[in-house]
Structure formats: structure tokens, C-alpha cells
Amino acid sequence: MTTSTEPGPDGNGTGSASAADASSCTDESEAKRFRELARVFGAQRADDLDEDELAGYPEDDPEDDELGDGAGCPYGGWWDDEAECPDHAAAGREIAGGARLFPHHDTPDPDSPAVIKVRDAAGLLAAVPHTIGFRPEESIVVLIFTGPRNRIGPSMRLDLPPAAQQRRFASHVAGLTLRHGTTAALFSYSSSSLGRQVLRTVLKAFLRKGIRVIDAIAVRGNEASFLPGPDGRTEPSIAVPADGHPVAAALSAANAFAGRAVLDSRAELAASIAGPADGIATNIARQRIAAAQQRHREARRAVPTGIRTRRGTSFTTAQRIHAEQLLHACVASFLDQHLVPPDLAADLAVAVEAEVSVRDHLICLVIDDRETAWTPVLSSCLQSVNPSDAVALCTMLGVAAYRAGGGALAAICFEQALTHRPDYRLARLMQSMLWHAVEPRALDGMRSLDSSEPAATPARR
Known part of the structure; x- marks a missing residue:
């Protein structure tokens, strides 16, 4: 896992x-x-x-945080052209070579048949609840990619911060991410526009620190929308994948084998x-x-x-x-x-x-x-x-x-x-x-x- x-x-x-x-x-x-x-x-x-x-969160970095949504950012936007990633897919951006999930293995064998491949944004969205154990609400989620084969390694879920702490929060999350890798996917989950606002701030902090962001996706209700890419284009929104999505189904089976289940909320997990x-x-x-x-x-x-x-x-x-x-x-x-x-x-x-x-x-x-x-x-x-x-x-x-x-x-x-x-x-x-x-x-x-x-x-x- x-x-x-x-x-x-x-x-x-x-x-x-x-x-x-x-x-x-x-x-x-x-x-x-x-x-x-x-x-x-x-x-x-x-x-x-x-x-x-x-x-409270650590103090802000002294650098000014005035980057736009990828336009003119110093790290080439979300995509590293040398990675030969495709421009855009019909539903979100594809992951070159696919990302890889290793359920219920601490030090997984990359050739293990339990490896689950995730090839697009819908697959990443389907994987999120299974990586953290419940369906997130009012949260920022970070999936960190490690190794040459894009293993989805550590993941983080954090409550959305107060408006006054967004920049400090974003810098803090970026710093934590850098301890484990330099490539990540970002998600916000919120019933209001706050989630997208925080996601945008976190994306800026990641780009400023040189973290390559595969996707930045704001989930509101059953709709998942993308932040604009470095070329200014925005992909069409997609529906949040249902439990029957192939990635969700594979992870459900793996979690059931390991005695785990995805709960509806953090409150249910606490209960x-x-x-x-x-x-x-x-x-x-x-x-x-x-x-x-x-x-x-x-x-x-x-x-x-x-x-x-x-x-x-x-x-x-x-x-x-x-x-x-x-x-x-x-x-x-x-x-x-x-x-x-x-x-x-x-x-x-x-x-x-x-x-x-x-x-x-x-x-x-x-x-x-x-x-x-x-x-x-x-x-x-x-x-x-x-x-x-x-x-x-x-x-x-x-x-x-x-x-x-x-x-x-x-x-x-x-x-x-x-x-x-x-x-x-x-x-x-x-x-x-x-x-x-x-x-x-x-x-x-x-x-x-x-x-x-x-x-x-x-x-x-």
C-alpha cells in the first residue's frame, strides 16, 4: 500500500x-x-x-509568489518536455509510461503481478480514496511519484487552510513533498471555490520549488476540473470516476485482501x-x-x-x-x-x-x-x-x-x-x-x- x-x-x-x-x-x-x-x-x-x-505552518519563503497558472513559470510548467509526455488527452493529461501503484507492499517488487497501472487523470482520481483510506472532503491531496517507473509512493492529505494561511500552507506542503520526490499530482476537494483557490496557490509553490506537477485537479461534487496548463489551455472537466473504474476495482480487491476498506469520510474513520x-x-x-x-x-x-x-x-x-x-x-x-x-x-x-x-x-x-x-x-x-x-x-x-x-x-x-x-x-x-x-x-x-x-x-x- x-x-x-x-x-x-x-x-x-x-x-x-x-x-x-x-x-x-x-x-x-x-x-x-x-x-x-x-x-x-x-x-x-x-x-x-x-x-x-x-x-502553525512555517513562515513563508521570502520569494514573492506572483506566478500565473503555469504561464511563464521558471520550471517549464507542469510538463517536462524531455519526458516525452503527450500534450493533452481527451480527458485530462495522460501519464507517460503510466503510473504504478503497489497495493499492500512496503518494498514492492516492480515486476509483481499486484502492480496496478494508472494511465490518466481519471485513474489518479480513482486511486485517491484508496491511497488515504477514505473519500476526502475539504482537503488538499498530494500523490508523490518516485523512481524511474513513476511509482505512486507517499501520499498526503491535509485540511484546507484558512484563507490567511494559504501561502504558508502551500510552501509547507511543497517542502514536505520535496523530502520524498520531485514529481507529484495535486488535488483539491471542496464544496466551495476555496478548494480551487488553495490548489492554485499550492501549484505555484510547487512550481517555484522545482516540483514537476503531472496534474492539478479541483474536485467539487461529482465534477473534476483542471487548472490551466502552461500554455494557458484548460482541459474539459470530467466526472469523478465511479467505484467500478478499473483502477478503483483493482485497488478495492487488493485492500480487501489486506483487510482494509475505503470509508466515506475521515469522520467515519475516526468513529x-x-x-x-x-x-x-x-x-x-x-x-x-x-x-x-x-x-x-x-x-x-x-x-x-x-x-x-x-x-x-x-x-x-x-x-x-x-x-x-x-x-x-x-x-x-x-x-x-x-x-x-x-x-x-x-x-x-x-x-x-x-x-x-x-x-x-x-x-x-x-x-x-x-x-x-x-x-x-x-x-x-x-x-x-x-x-x-x-x-x-x-x-x-x-x-x-x-x-x-x-x-x-x-x-x-x-x-x-x-x-x-x-x-x-x-x-x-x-x-x-x-x-x-x-x-x-x-x-x-x-x-x-x-x-x-x-x-x-x-x-x-
């Missing part, structure tokens, strides 16, 4: 500190691990993760992990958590005091073993029943909430195991647990989704975690990485922080 990110500050993660328990970021062990994690990801100051950028929906279900979930906490306390008392490890953390080692068992039980239940039983989900939520090192250990297991479909398993867990009781589990799902290329779900997870605990450092760090379009493979660096030891053995008498 192509990598999807959702960079762009929206106010989350900057609230005041909330009450914290032993697993909160105010705990010294959590603060220490956070500093280590930040160093792994190259953050220079672990306690100040670009607060200015969290509060899928928002926990119980009514008061009665919320109370029942609260009771399950209380029972799980009681089981956790009883398990702690049952740990023999003679058990020791080289690091001297008998209970932590027992917790890790128990948490691994819970995680694997969740996977087995999901494979068998297509859901995780609520009591089991509550036990896992309590286990990862109780000890930071246990949470990090499970995250490392999830990152290492690329065969298991962790996103649907952990999403099923969150459906039966109140969000306030599952901050660690929600962040864990966010990391799993991020590593799998699901930037939209990852962004929602970090937002939800920070809504219920604004000072939760791992969620803030992950959110900052997402905003700055850090590649998912960078998360593999988290494995160096897993200090787990082999299973504990009784100490010699």
Missing part, C-alpha cells in the same frame, strides 16, 4: 497537562525513554518538539476507533476496565519475589510475557471471530497502560511482525474500550498504522490520544513525525529501545 501521511498542525497536542498515573509522561522513566526515542528520530530537543510548528457510542455501553466498558485492573493487580501480587532478571525487574518481565500472550490472543480471536472480545481488549488496554516498557515492547513486536494485520486487530480492541482508558493502546495502533503506511488512521489515533491526555509524549512525538512527513521505515529505530530480556528464571538460592 502506498504510504499515506496527514501532516499539518491543527491545534492538537498543545493543551495543558492532565492528571497522570504511573504510565503518564510525567513519570521519570517515561521522560527518560521519551528522550531516548527522540534521539533515535533525530530530534535535537526532546522537550521542545518544534512548538512553533505545532502551533471506527472512538469506542462505545452511548452511555450504557460506556458504563459497561468502564466496568470491564475496572475488572481488568483488578486482574492486573492480582497478577502482580502473584509474581514470585524470587524471580529476577539481569536488570532486576521481575514484575516488568512478567508483565511483558503476559502482555505478549494477550496480544497474540487478540490476534487469534480476531482471525477466528473477526472481533476481539471486550474483556480481552480491556486486559490488553490495562497491560499497555500500566508500564511504559511493556507498551514499547509490544510496539516493537508489532513493528517487527509485518505479516500480521495489526490495524484491524487493534482497531477492534478500541471499539469496546472508552478512549480515556486506552490512550496507550490508541497510540500503539497509531504507530502500527503509521508503519503500515496508513497516515490517516495514524493521525486520528494520535489526535484521540492527545485529546484525552494532552501531555502523552509518545503520541506527541509520533504526531510531530507525521506532520513532518518522516518515512514510516524510520519507526524501525524504535526497536533499539526495547530493553526486554529473555523470560525470567528463578534466582539461585
